[in-house]
Amino acid sequence: MEFDSEDAAKIFYAEYAKRVGFVMRIDQCRRSEVDKRILSRRLSCNKQGYYTKMRDHFGPARKPRSSTREGCKAMMLVKVNKSGKWVVTRFEKDHTHPLVISSRPSQNAMDAKDRRIQELTMELECQDRLCDLYREHIVVFLKNIEEQTDVLSSKIQKVVKNVEEVEAEVHNARGHH
Numbered sequence: 001m002e003f004d005s006e007d008a009a010k011i012f013y014a015e016y017a018k019r020v021g022f023v024m025r026i027d028q029c030r031r032s033e034v035d036k037r038i039l040s041r042r043l044s045c046n047k048q049g050y051y052t053k054m055r056d057h058f059g060p061a062r063k064p065r066s067s068t069r070e071g072c073k074a075m076m077l078v079k080v081n082k083s084g085k086w087v088v089t090r091f092e093k094d095h096t097h098p099l100v101i102s103s104r105p106s107q108n109a110m111d112a113k114d115r116r117i118q119e120l121t122m123e124l125e126c127q128d129r130l131c132d133l134y135r136e137h138i139v140v141f142l143k144n145i146e147e148q149t150d151v152l153s154s155k156i157q158k159v160v161k162n163v164e165e166v167e168a169e170v171h172n173a174r175g176h177h
Contacts, residue, residue, distance in 0.1 A: 003086040006041055009078045013043040021099030022046065027075065040089075044075035047097050072096045 003009040010026065017024040027042040048071075077090035 001088045002081075003078065006038060006078065006080075006086055009041070009076070009086045009088075010043060013076050017045070022072075022074070022095060038080070040077060040079040041086075042075055042077050045072040045095060047072040047095070048075060 003012065010024075014024045023046040025044050025046040025048060027044045027048065029038045029042070030040045031037065032039055072095050073092045074095045075090070075092050076088055078086045079089050081087050
């Protein structure tokens with residue numbers, strides 16, 4: 001079997017994986033030492049191989065998580081030939097684990113992360129709307145306080161004026177006797 005490009009081989013194997021019931025992993029490639037172009041590519045089951053911890057003492061600390069790799073050997077190796085076509089040179093069909101046949105192969109880690117991002121985005125938007133509502137309530141409350149302060153100030157001015165008038169009358173009454 002041959003393909004016009006590496007991408008065509010990837011698309012084919014991804015569709016095959018979906019139909020059969022596994023998730024494709026874009027695996028190792030071999031490059032030309034002259035111009036660094038890709039000469040071959042291995043496309044495998046995402047449960048291919050075993051997880052090996054690459055960073056013991058380097059990089060940020062990460063949350064430990066279980067490995068999805070189970071040593072599966074299923075894969076397709078494609079190499080570019082002299083005419084530029086990508087030819088399947090090796091194909092391992094058998095998986096070492098149960099396959100999940102459905103319209104969507106499996107909920108992979110990216111899907112779970114996307115769902116979590118969507119949930120958090122919706123929660124953030126809800127909290128933003130709540131903040132806007134609180135902001136409106138505070139503005140109305142402050143305007144109300146300002147209006148009440150103005151009313152209170154004018155009442156105090158009237159009381160002060162009345163007290164001054166009473167004091168003036170008392171002063172005038174004492175002055176005439």
